[in-house]
Amino acid sequence: MEWYRLKLMGLKSSKIRVLMAECQRYNDIFIKLEELIETLNLTKDDTDLILNSKKCEKYLEMMDYLEKNKIGLLDINDYRYPENLKNIAKPPLFLFYKGNIELLNKERLISIIGTRRATKYGELGCEKIVKDLVDGDVVVVSGLALGIDSIAHNETLKYKGNTVAVLGCGIDIYYPKTNISLRKEIEKNGVVISEFPLGMNPTPGNFPIRNRIIAGLSKGTIIIESSLKGGSLITANLSLEEGRDVFALPGDITYPFSQGCNNLIKLSQAKLLTSGEDILNEYNWSKKNREGEKLNKLIGIKLKIYNTLKTKMHLEEIKREISCNTSELLSNLMELEIEGYVQSLPAGYYRRRL
Structure with missing residues (x-):
């Protein structure tokens, strides 16, 4: 130090x-x-x-x-400095960190980035991908920005996974303000890092610098929704320059924030991605048997509801199969959703999440 x-x-x-x-x-x-x-x-x-x-x-x-603030400082000669990051063109000489620094040297690190103005499709896609990655014991790296970054961090924490937040400001600066509680949770259950000096406020020029760390830490980078000139494409290009893999979630050809991903796929600069399992298969990473363990905990009416939901179903369809009153059914569906087994959809429909 x-x-x-x-x-x-x-x-x-x-x-x-x-x-x-x-x-x-x-x-x-x-x-x-x-x-x-x-x-x-x-x-x-x-x-x-x-x-x-x-x-x-x-x-x-x-x-x-x-x-006093439980912040650590690594230099590039420190044995704990992440090996992946050492191999980029200009690795940061110093890294401030708060949290579990050992996560930076895990074998399975994948970054997830995307637009700050995510659509419902992008949110659902990100949630699905993150759950699969957590089941594969993958550490999710992102930039703590609004939109896709926040969803990636939140979903990882929700499923008790490990996540790394790379800042575009000093580690003593809490930005964006709306993510203060999320950042504090990452500090406790993941790690927050920054190469910027204490007191450095976020500026537009900081984020491309930050993005090279996101790309450099990771074996591959996933892009979820980006315009043709989005900041996520800077990270994609940095990943390609460093010889890292890039993956992209395809989207609606008429929507501006799908054009960046679609174009990366079209130019063969990114591999098409539809689930986190695609990542696990790409690197031959095994999936933890979490689903079976979780499902074994279901009993009684909750188990009946889950077994009934083999496809997307309306509340009335479920009610006919389960034979219980509406209030009891809604109460159990709400608990199943909170526990992560079921997802509620518009117009009274439900589907499995596991």
């Missing part, structure tokens, strides 16, 4: 990067500083910044803040 002293002193990231490549530890710089000055062409200003970093008061203040 002491490498961050150089960042706080204002030494250029390019200079810090070469120093970190030459020295395993921060203190090693001072053991062979004269040699480094010559081999790396360090200027007098560079050298002064390096020497003064040993007495950097800002670093002590920052470390105190991080400790």
